[in-house]
Amino acid sequence: MKISRDDAAGALRDIEAAQARAGEMRGYRLAGPYLIGWGLIWAIGYALMALRPMSEWGLIWLPLDLIGIGGSIIGGIRSNQAPQITGTGKTGTWRVIGAVLFTAMYIAATYALFAPHDVEPYIIYPGMVVGAVYVMIGLAWMPRLGWIGLAIFLLTVAGLFIARDFLLYWMALVGGGGLALSGLWLRSA
Amino acid sequence: MRAPDEIIHQSLRLKIMATLNAEHGEGPMEFTRLRGLLKATDGNLGSHLMTLEKAGYVTIEKDFLGKKPRTRVAITPAGAKAFRGHVAYLREVLEGA
Numbered sequence: 001m002k003i004s005r006d007d008a009a010g011a012l013r014d015i016e017a018a019q020a021r022a023g024e025m026r027g028y029r030l031a032g033p034y035l036i037g038w039g040l041i042w043a044i045g046y047a048l049m050a051l052r053p054m055s056e057w058g059l060i061w062l063p064l065d066l067i068g069i070g071g072s073i074i075g076g077i078r079s080n081q082a083p084q085i086t087g088t089g090k091t092g093t094w095r096v097i098g099a100v101l102f103t104a105m106y107i108a109a110t111y112a113l114f115a116p117h118d119v120e121p122y123i124i125y126p127g128m129v130v131g132a133v134y135v136m137i138g139l140a141w142m143p144r145l146g147w148i149g150l151a152i153f154l155l156t157v158a159g160l161f162i163a164r165d166f167l168l169y170w171m172a173l174v175g176g177g178g179l180a181l182s183g184l185w186l187r188s189a
Numbered sequence: 190m191r192a193p194d195e196i197i198h199q200s201l202r203l204k205i206m207a208t209l210n211a212e213h214g215e216g217p218m219e220f221t222r223l224r225g226l227l228k229a230t231d232g233n234l235g236s237h238l239m240t241l242e243k244a245g246y247v248t249i250e251k252d253f254l255g256k257k258p259r260t261r262v263a264i265t266p267a268g269a270k271a272f273r274g275h276v277a278y279l280r281e282v283l284e285g286a
Contacts, residue, residue, distance in 0.1 A: 001195050008282035011203055015276065018207035021226055026212065 025189045028144055032187030033075055034096070035148075036180050041068045043176025046123075050168035054119065065104070072097055103133060120160060123167050127156030127175045144189070148182040191278040194271050196244045201229060202237050206272045209247065209264035217250060217261035238262060246271055 003011075041064045048060045076096060107126055116122065131153025138146015155174040163170035197206050204227050212218050224234050241247040246268030250261045264272070 001193050001198070003193050003198070003279070003282055005283055005285070008279040011198065011200075012276070012279050012283065014200065014203055015207040015279075018204040018227070019211040022208045022211040025222075025226060026215070 024142060027142055028186040028189035031142070031145065032183045032185075032189075034072060035183030035186060037071050037075070037183075038068055039176045039179030039181070039183055041065075041176070042179055043172045046168050046172035046176060049123075050166075050172070057122075069097065069100060072100065099133070103129060120164070120167060123171055124156050124160055127159075127171060128153055131156060144186060148178075148186075151182075152178055190281055191274060193278050194275040196240060196246065197271060197275045199237070201227065201233065202241060203275075205234070205237060205241065206246065206264065206268065206275075209262065210269055210272050213264055213269060217248075217263040220260035220262060223262055241268065244268075244271075 045061055045064045049057050052060060076094075107129055110125065110129075111122065114121075131149045131151075134145045134149025135153065136149075138144065138149055152175065155178065156171070159167055159170040159174065197203055205223070208223060208226055209218060220234070220238075224231065227234065238247060238249060242249050246265060248263050248265055250263075252259055252261075
């Protein structure tokens with residue numbers, strides 16, 4: 001059997017494409033549980049915000065965020081059992097945690113800078129930012145995350161116009177529920 | 190110079206081996222997931238998997254998940270070694286060794 005240089009180049013391209021696709025799908029499967037977990041946290045957090053006075057909102061999110069970050073760390077440690085896949089090793093886990101913390105810091109800094117007087121920006125801005133971050137990740141590496149981000153972004157903004165009177169419940173449903181459903185979709189990849 | 194692996198070099202079998210090798214360490218892969226990744230038909234994928242199984246490059250396990258039949262495929266150590274060897278051969282050809 002004789003293989004020409006063109007055949008060899010084509011075969012190597014096929015191998016690279018197959019491995020890239022397998023890696024992308026594995027990335028989705030690993031990301032799925034994170035989205036499910038954070039989706040549930042969003043749903044619980046926004047639902048509790050709707051039920052409790054504004055003065056208690058910080059107390060609602062502090063433990064929920066700690067649970068989310070703790071869960072992300074545990075999930076990352078478990079995924080380290082398959083270190084040969086790029087982006088999911090110990091460095092990958094800390095990148096995810098770093099991204100979560102930086103996003104939270106960015107949102108807090110924006111509030112500090114613009115100091116909105118109305119309550120709506122405090123409710124919808126996190127959804128817009130998270131949606132935008134997912135769109136950027138989707139454009140760069142993982143298209144499915146991009147579509148999820150776009151849906152979250154658009155639904156969050158739409159809530160301001162069509163669900164202003166029950167915005168917190170809207171965010172619990174489309175933000176939290178949407179993230180959790182998206183996580184199920186990714187996990188099945 | 191190394192020799193090509195004629196079993197692996199066929200287009201779909203090459204993709205099967207590349208995919209299973211990339212997932213090596215995650216345990217066996219479900220047939221349906223592999224079929225989705227490769228965009229292959231049941232019959233075509235099944236027949237090439239049998240060729241690879243006969244060569245000792247993959248193992249095929251059939252069991253039940255509840256009442257649902259399930260087929261899972263994994264690359265063997267011999268298959269992983271043969272795949273690495275074939276990739277090395279292709280690189281040698283490309284580099285004109």
